[in-house]
Amino acid sequence: MKMDHFSDKLGLVLKTLVLSRTGLASALNVDKSLVGRWAAGTVTPSEHNLAKLTRYIASRVDGFTMLDWEKDLTGFARGLGVEVEISASDAGTQTGLFPAAIYKEGLRGAEMRAEAYEGFWRTTRPSSDVPGCYLRDITMVRRREDGLMGWYTGVEGERFEGWSLLLGHQFFSIGWDPSHGTLMFAIFNGVARQKAEVVEGLSLANLRDAGSSPVCSACVMERIGELSGDSARDDAHFDAQVRGLDPLVPASEVPEEIRAHLAQTISDEVPGMMRMLFTTSMARGPVLDPLGAK
Numbered sequence: 001m002k003m004d005h006f007s008d009k010l011g012l013v014l015k016t017l018v019l020s021r022t023g024l025a026s027a028l029n030v031d032k033s034l035v036g037r038w039a040a041g042t043v044t045p046s047e048h049n050l051a052k053l054t055r056y057i058a059s060r061v062d063g064f065t066m067l068d069w070e071k072d073l074t075g076f077a078r079g080l081g082v083e084v085e086i087s088a089s090d091a092g093t094q095t096g097l098f099p100a101a102i103y104k105e106g107l108r109g110a111e112m113r114a115e116a117y118e119g120f121w122r123t124t125r126p127s128s129d130v131p132g133c134y135l136r137d138i139t140m141v142r143r144r145e146d147g148l149m150g151w152y153t154g155v156e157g158e159r160f161e162g163w164s165l166l167l168g169h170q171f172f173s174i175g176w177d178p179s180h181g182t183l184m185f186a187i188f189n190g191v192a193r194q195k196a197e198v199v200e201g202l203s204l205a206n207l208r209d210a211g212s213s214p215v216c217s218a219c220v221m222e223r224i225g226e227l228s229g230d231s232a233r234d235d236a237h238f239d240a241q242v243r244g245l246d247p248l249v250p251a252s253e254v255p256e257e258i259r260a261h262l263a264q265t266i267s268d269e270v271p272g273m274m275r276m277l278f279t280t281s282m283a284r285g286p287v288l289d290p291l292g293a294k
Contacts, residue, residue, distance in 0.1 A: 194285025
């Protein structure tokens with residue numbers, strides 16, 4: 001069954017029926033986090049859950065059937081009895097956040113290079129709370145159903161999910177943790193042509209102090225695994241990796257190369273500025289031996 005833009009269609013359903021994600025989860029007897037993943041475009045419903053969702057909508061919208069999911073977004077909206085105008089900048093999940101030109105470039109970048117970044121990653125960055133130690137988290141990068149790259153990061157009970165846009169040699173990420181009401185942003189130096197094995201950049205998020213102080217961190221991401229191609233299996237693996245992660249590690253457990261690279265991100269010329277210069281980037285593809293084997 002065609003499931004293009006399912007998350008957009010679900011958003012229309014919630015707005016049309018004046019229904020919250022929690023309300024829908026209760027009506028379908030599923031966990032609210034699952035509905036959250038549907039709405040975010042992380043996963044699409046199983047056939048069983050899609051059938052339950054369809055029956056629920058049909059109980060409130062005359063004539064609604066499983067066939068409505070196969071319509072484009074405009075036709076789907078009409079099936080709900082509403083009219084919407086779908087512009088280029090609104091064509092994906094909440095893409096009104098992006099100008100149309102940026103959204104289209106993000107789609108083009110994902111089409112050409114998403115496979116080079118898809119997979120599981122471990123991020124290392126200096127701890128802002130414990131001097132001399134480093135923080136780690138787990139990130140999953142995966143192509144979304146709307147064509148953009150999805151960004152999923154977890155550490156110590158926090159789960160951020162959102163988008164990554166491949167623009168030029170960098171990819172820009174934005175994510176949110178709906179449980180804590182916080183956002184994170186990141187800019188990474190990317191890898192040209194090769195499959196990315198290491199990338200690095202700057203992330204901006206909030207501390208867990210009383211004022212949720214903003215903090216900018218230099219970070220290095222190392223590939224630690226590949227996607228299986230099964231979304232449910234990959235989600236379970238991501239959750240297991242996050243749960244099993246020791247987020248705070250001593251400097252002795254971080255390679256000297258990474259520690260030295262993170263230390264040089266503070267600008268001596270401009271106090272208070274942090275930067276990841278492309279000219280000294282650690283971002284790279286696979287390391288090859290002299291015979292060309294990995």
